[in-house]
Amino acid sequence: MNTIIAPEIYAQQWHNSDPLSIASLRGKVVAVHAFQMLCPSCISHGLPQASAIHELYASDQVQVIGLHSVFEHHSVMTPEALKVFIHEYRLGFPIAIDQPVEHGPIPKTMAAYQLQGTPSLVLIDRAGRIRLNHTGRVNDMQVGNAIGQLLKEAPVAEDAPVQKAASAPAATHAPSEKNTDSKKSERCNSDHCSI
Amino acid sequence: MNTIIAPEIYAQQWHNSDPLSIASLRGKVVAVHAFQMLCPSCISHGLPQASAIHELYASDQVQVIGLHSVFEHHSVMTPEALKVFIHEYRLGFPIAIDQPVEHGPIPKTMAAYQLQGTPSLVLIDRAGRIRLNHTGRVNDMQVGNAIGQLLKEAPVAEDAPVQKAASAPAATHAPSEKNTDSKKSERCNSDHCSI
Amino acid sequence: MNTIIAPEIYAQQWHNSDPLSIASLRGKVVAVHAFQMLCPSCISHGLPQASAIHELYASDQVQVIGLHSVFEHHSVMTPEALKVFIHEYRLGFPIAIDQPVEHGPIPKTMAAYQLQGTPSLVLIDRAGRIRLNHTGRVNDMQVGNAIGQLLKEAPVAEDAPVQKAASAPAATHAPSEKNTDSKKSERCNSDHCSI
Amino acid sequence: MNTIIAPEIYAQQWHNSDPLSIASLRGKVVAVHAFQMLCPSCISHGLPQASAIHELYASDQVQVIGLHSVFEHHSVMTPEALKVFIHEYRLGFPIAIDQPVEHGPIPKTMAAYQLQGTPSLVLIDRAGRIRLNHTGRVNDMQVGNAIGQLLKEAPVAEDAPVQKAASAPAATHAPSEKNTDSKKSERCNSDHCSI
Numbered sequence: 001m002n003t004i005i006a007p008e009i010y011a012q013q014w015h016n017s018d019p020l021s022i023a024s025l026r027g028k029v030v031a032v033h034a035f036q037m038l039c040p041s042c043i044s045h046g047l048p049q050a051s052a053i054h055e056l057y058a059s060d061q062v063q064v065i066g067l068h069s070v071f072e073h074h075s076v077m078t079p080e081a082l083k084v085f086i087h088e089y090r091l092g093f094p095i096a097i098d099q100p101v102e103h104g105p106i107p108k109t110m111a112a113y114q115l116q117g118t119p120s121l122v123l124i125d126r127a128g129r130i131r132l133n134h135t136g137r138v139n140d141m142q143v144g145n146a147i148g149q150l151l152k153e154a155p156v157a158e159d160a161p162v163q164k165a166a167s168a169p170a171a172t173h174a175p176s177e178k179n180t181d182s183k184k185s186e187r188c189n190s191d192h193c194s195i
Numbered sequence: 196m197n198t199i200i201a202p203e204i205y206a207q208q209w210h211n212s213d214p215l216s217i218a219s220l221r222g223k224v225v226a227v228h229a230f231q232m233l234c235p236s237c238i239s240h241g242l243p244q245a246s247a248i249h250e251l252y253a254s255d256q257v258q259v260i261g262l263h264s265v266f267e268h269h270s271v272m273t274p275e276a277l278k279v280f281i282h283e284y285r286l287g288f289p290i291a292i293d294q295p296v297e298h299g300p301i302p303k304t305m306a307a308y309q310l311q312g313t314p315s316l317v318l319i320d321r322a323g324r325i326r327l328n329h330t331g332r333v334n335d336m337q338v339g340n341a342i343g344q345l346l347k348e349a350p351v352a353e354d355a356p357v358q359k360a361a362s363a364p365a366a367t368h369a370p371s372e373k374n375t376d377s378k379k380s381e382r383c384n385s386d387h388c389s390i
Numbered sequence: 391m392n393t394i395i396a397p398e399i400y401a402q403q404w405h406n407s408d409p410l411s412i413a414s415l416r417g418k419v420v421a422v423h424a425f426q427m428l429c430p431s432c433i434s435h436g437l438p439q440a441s442a443i444h445e446l447y448a449s450d451q452v453q454v455i456g457l458h459s460v461f462e463h464h465s466v467m468t469p470e471a472l473k474v475f476i477h478e479y480r481l482g483f484p485i486a487i488d489q490p491v492e493h494g495p496i497p498k499t500m501a502a503y504q505l506q507g508t509p510s511l512v513l514i515d516r517a518g519r520i521r522l523n524h525t526g527r528v529n530d531m532q533v534g535n536a537i538g539q540l541l542k543e544a545p546v547a548e549d550a551p552v553q554k555a556a557s558a559p560a561a562t563h564a565p566s567e568k569n570t571d572s573k574k575s576e577r578c579n580s581d582h583c584s585i
Numbered sequence: 586m587n588t589i590i591a592p593e594i595y596a597q598q599w600h601n602s603d604p605l606s607i608a609s610l611r612g613k614v615v616a617v618h619a620f621q622m623l624c625p626s627c628i629s630h631g632l633p634q635a636s637a638i639h640e641l642y643a644s645d646q647v648q649v650i651g652l653h654s655v656f657e658h659h660s661v662m663t664p665e666a667l668k669v670f671i672h673e674y675r676l677g678f679p680i681a682i683d684q685p686v687e688h689g690p691i692p693k694t695m696a697a698y699q700l701q702g703t704p705s706l707v708l709i710d711r712a713g714r715i716r717l718n719h720t721g722r723v724n725d726m727q728v729g730n731a732i733g734q735l736l737k738e739a740p741v742a743e744d745a746p747v748q749k750a751a752s753a754p755a756a757t758h759a760p761s762e763k764n765t766d767s768k769k770s771e772r773c774n775s776d777h778c779s780i
Contacts, residue, residue: 038666038673043628052336073669081623081661088623088773141247144336148343188673233471233478238433271471276428279463283428283578383478442726531637534726538733 006030006124007112009065010099013079015086017094022128025063029150030124031143034067034098034110037077037085039118039193045137046119047091052140053147054093062147066095069110069118071195072187074100106195117187117194123147126155136192201225201319202307204260205294208274210281212289217323220258224345225319226338229262229293229305232272232280234313234388240332241314242286247335248342249288257342261290264305264313266390267382269295301390312382312389318342321350331387396420396514397502399455400489403469405476407484412518415453419540420514421533424457424488424500427467427475429508429583435527436509437481442530443537444483452537456485459500459508461585462577464490496585507577507584513537516545526582591615591709592697594650595684598664600671602679607713610648614735615709616728619652619683619695622662622670624703624778630722631704632676637725638732639678647732651680654695654703656780657772659685691780702772702779708732711740721777 006022009032014020022030033050035042047066054064070077079097086095098107113122116135123132123146132138132146187193201217204227209215217225228245230237242261249259265272274292281290293302308317311330318327318341327333327341382388396412399422404410412420423440425432437456444454460467469487476485488497503512506525513522513536522528522536577583591607594617599605607615618635620627632651639649655662664682671680683692698707701720708717708731717723717731772778 038669040674052334056336056340076661076663076666076669078661081666084623084658084661088778089625139247140334140336141244141251141339144339144341145251145343145346146339148340149347151340152344152347193673233474235479268474271466271468271474273466276466276471279428279466283583284430388478442724446726446730529637529725531634531641531725531729534729534731535641535733535736536729538730539737541730542734542737 004130005128006122006130007109009067009096010108010112011096012099013097015083015095015097016092020063020065020094020096022124025124026128027126027155028060029057029062029126029147030065030122031062031147032065032067032113032120032122032124034069034113034115034118034120034122036070036072036118036193037068037082038073039188041137041188041190041192042119043089046121047089049121049138049140049143050093051091053143056144057147061151064093066091066093067098067109068095069098069107069115069120070100071106071110071117072193074105115195117192119192123150125150126153135194199325200323201227201317201325202304204262204291205303205307206291207294208292210261210278210290210292211287215258215260215289215291217319220319221323222321222350223255224252224257224321224342225260225317226257226342227260227262227308227315227317227319229264229308229310229313229315229317231265231267231313231388232263232277233268234383236332236383236385236387237314238284241316242284244316244333244335244338245288246286248338251339252342256346259288261286261288262293262304263290264293264302264310264315265295266301266305266312267388269300310390312387314387318345320345321348330389394520395518396512396520397499399457399486400498400502401486402489403487405456405473405485405487406482410453410455410484410486412514415514416518417516417545418450419447419452419516419537420455420512421452421537422455422457422503422510422512422514424459424503424505424508424510424512426460426462426508426583427458427472428463429578431527431578431580431582432509433479436511437479439511439528439530439533440483441481443533446534447537451541454483456481456483457488457499458485459488459497459505459510460490461496461500461507462583464495505585507582509582513540515540516543525584589715590713591617591707591715592694594652594681595693595697596681597684598682600651600668600680600682601677605648605650605679605681607709610709611713612711612740613645614642614647614711614732615650615707616647616732617650617652617698617705617707617709619654619698619700619703619705619707621655621657621703621778622653622667623658624773626722626773626775626777627704628674631706632674634706634723634725634728635678636676638728641729642732646736649678651676651678652683652694653680654683654692654700654705655685656691656695656702657778659690695780700780702777704777708735710735711738720779 008022011019031053033046035046050064050066053062068082082097098109100107120135121138122130125131131150203217206214226248228241230241245259245261248257263277277292293304295302315330316333317325320326326345398412401409421443423436425436440454440456443452458472472487488499490497510525511528512520515521521540593607596604616638618631620631635649635651638647653667667682683694685692705720706723707715710716716735
């Protein structure tokens with residue numbers, strides 16, 4: 001079993017919610033949906049799926065968190081633009097704006113979770129561990145199956161041994177180097193946008 | 196919790212499989228999809244969903260059973276016609292033809308399960324108990340969630356107390372009486388065909 | 391321009407209409423949609439498109455005719471079964487049952503029009519000439535475009551020279567010979583069923 | 586028949602094309618698709634339909650023009666953001682950025698055409714006259730039918746009497762006054778965004 005403890009959400013701003021912390025959600029299943037507002041597959045597939053999770057499950061069982069992780073075209077996918085986007089698409093679940101870093105295009109939470117692009121779906125169990133981390137499309141039945149299984153698990157005891165995720169952010173140096181303009185045109189395909 | 200033990204499948208004939216018995220599937224989750232080959236919602240929704248379950252799960256974990264439960268238009272939804280239908284639609288999972296009864300239009304398994312029409316989805320847990328019994332559409336995320344939860348349950352011990360389903364078939368006398376020609380035109384709507 | 395005069399519809403029976411003759415529809419655009427009730431692509435694509443044509447156009451401008459042209463599995467796609475099918479799918483436009491022939495599986499109208507399978511769409515202009523004859527899927531915009539163009543044409547004069555379709559039926563001997571059981575499993579693909 | 590001569594396209598900038606003028610397209614059918622990059626129904630319905638028109642017809646017969654008519658949220662639907670949007674959605678047809686005006690939110694071409702919101706589809710005949718002007722969804726068969734009919738018309742003679750559209754822009758004063766913040770939340774529904 002993957003026993004990486006889910007890193008925190010480093011957010012510049014929250015919509016539809018007060019700030020949420022992964023630590024404080026212990027006991028619930030958490031579904032983090034990372035997206036970019038101009039990523040076609042996020043709009044056609046990822047965000048509707050996140051809304052469906054939000055509607056299907058009681059909020060004391062499953063917490064959906066949208067994560068706007070902009071790793072390209074930063075000057076147009078701004079917090080102000082996202083606000084309009086959330087309004088026009090009537091998204092109702094909590095959405096965090098991933099925190100930019102000083103050097104490099106990949107924001108802080110995206111790096112910490114080692115996401116490979118958008119849309120990405122991360123499922124975190126009641127004990128705070130990452131159990132699914134997938135970039136690209138996952139169909140609804142698979143998502144329902146995964147969440148259903150996690151819901152049946154008991155929260156682990158506070159002192160259960162888990163691996164620290166301290167080394168995770170470091171691993172993202174490599175992908176951020178791929179992020180050159182010359183590759184721009186191949187970044188988004190019909191399945192996802194990749195870093 | 197619903198603790199009705201799932202009745203047996205009374206089949207006139209099987210396709211894509213040797214005869215299966217519910218009793219012998221103890222330990223697996225079983226998804227019974229009841230349909231009629233001329234029910235529009237079965238073709239557009241129910242059968243594709245049954246195929247998706249069949250493809251997603253390993254057969255030693257989840258067993259899909261199609262159940263052709265004809266309760267109207269018996270003279271045209273014949274075993275011979277079903278054989279062509281299965282061939283043309285390339286259905287690959289086991290399909291049982293529900294056994295007709297001498298008096299009344301509702302076949303034996305449909306009556307035993309008290310199904311209200313087609314499509315119906317019945318989920319049976321590892322201990323052989325009915326845990327979902329729904330006529331009409333259920334979306335894929337809900338089905339995945341329900342199966343995911345059942346997969347995480349341990350099979351109950353052989354001697355666990357469960358309620359006999361002995362009285363179930365009796366309850367179907369009422370619905371079969373509704374089955375008059377005068378109501379024919381309202382039986383199938385965009386969601387399902389009802390008895 | 392294809393100047394084949396459309397052959398008559400040879401019908402064993404009509405649903406939703408008194409018998410129609412191609413000759414008597416001179417002055418209208420006619421859309422003949424050939425289907426088989428157990429052809430998957432007819433149900434998912436062809437019949438909904440025929441219904442859309444029926445709903446979009448006034449009946450004094452465009453006449454839709456469904457043509458049940460059974461060329462395989464004759465024993466189960468019977469007139470009685472079709473009647474149930476039309477009822478369950480709530481098809482509202484005129485539907486003719488293509489007339490079987492004594493020798494060979496291909497019914498008479500299908501042979502006269504040299505259709506290659508189902509679904510097939512035939513468009514006939516105001517002068518009674520075949521202007522489109524396509525087996526497989528055609529998208530809605532293309533169908534709308536073709537009908538729109540035909541609607542703008544003036545009916546040709548009664549004595550306009552047109553090629554007789556007398557030789558058309560003869561040409562169907564070849565396809566009917568392909569109709570052997572050994573090819574059965576490859577006949578219907580995701581686009582259409584072919585003879 | 587509506588005999589309003591189509592006003593010119595007042596563009597701040599063009600993508601995928603040198604500047605096009607309505608006057609110079611006389612002889613072709615022109616389909617102007619007005620959209621906003623953050624209008625949900627434009628993304629799910631209008632732009633795919635514009636692409637379908639672009640793919641179906643030869644460019645010497647039908648000219649598709651995308652028109653980015655921003656009438657709300659101007660600060661985020663900028664030319665720079667549109668450039669990214671066109672890239673990510675791989676739009677291949679000519680797209681004009683509607684020219685902003687000094688006073689009021691409604692850009693110049695949108696006002697001249699009296700568009701009521703986005704998506705809007707305007708069809709212009711070979712003689713340069715507006716023949717369809719619809720805000721909201723139109724299905725593909727209807728669009729194909731309308732274009733097909735226009736394609737069959739001969740271009741009118743140069744000196745045909747047509748009504749000047751000089752008064753058209755004036756009529757837009759009213760709608761622009763509706764554009765207050767208090768109505769913001771009701772502007773985009775599942776069919777379209779309205780001014």
